[in-house]
Amino acid sequence: MSTYPEDAADQYRCIELVLETTPDAAVISNLGTSSWSLIDIEDRERNFYMNGAMGLTTATALGLAISTDDQVTVLDGDGSLLMSLGVLSTVAERDPSNLTIVVMNNGAFETTGRQPTLSKNVDVGAVAADCSLESWSVGSTEEFADAYAAAVEHDGAALIDLAVEPFTPEDYPSLDYAHSHIKHRFRTAMAGDR
Ligand SMILES: Cc1ncc(C[n+]2csc(CCOP(=O)(O)OP(=O)(O)O)c2C)c(N)n1
Ligand SMILES: [Mg+2]
Secondary structure, three states: OOOOOOOOEOHHHHHHHHHHHOOOOEEEEOOOHHHHHHHHHOOOOOEEEOOOOOOOHHHHHHHHHOOOOOOEEEEEEHHHHHHOOOHHHHHHHHOOOOEEEEEEEOOEEHHHOOEEOHHHHOOHHHHHHHOOOEEEEEOOHHHHHHHHHHHHHOOOOEEEEEEEOOOOOOOOOOOOOOHHHHHHHHHHHHHOOO
């Protein structure tokens, strides 16, 4: 059974909005559909694709956010975040103002065949708030645009629990970069203006 509303947000369009709103942000994308969408929209040097590694997207972004002043935006998945939900308490404690977490909550392990996740039982926005993290729960592309702008402006870390329709690009580009290439390209881009 689907757990997302009929009129849930469009994941692809929301990622386009992220790049339009914060064109210079470092974007850390969950493996699978988030990374496939991101690379299809724009294969930027400041994209870090979590190619193969599930459950560590937000933790990786937290480490980055406390080591740079630049905007860091995470495109996590509901399945991935639920694997390591405790990271939200650490994010809230460090509270870096340059960190924005977007949870692409499609209620499914979409990348591996749309098996249901347990996000149907978890109010991710409420969990984040309970960890003392600023959070928004939104369910449409229009609401996302406003929430993302507010989250980036917020003086502290912020999370957006975004209900999205399950989405797998029909003709997504294969993400066949070596892991070392992704790391080196990203690190060079981030260190470039230092
Ligand atoms: C530790 C680990 N467990 C399982 C997998 C297999 N796997 C790859 S993508 C994926 C689903 C990810 O679900 P979610 O984070 O909700 O993202 P979505 O696919 O819905 O965009 C799974 C189970 C993996 N790569 N690593
Ligand atoms: Mg998912």
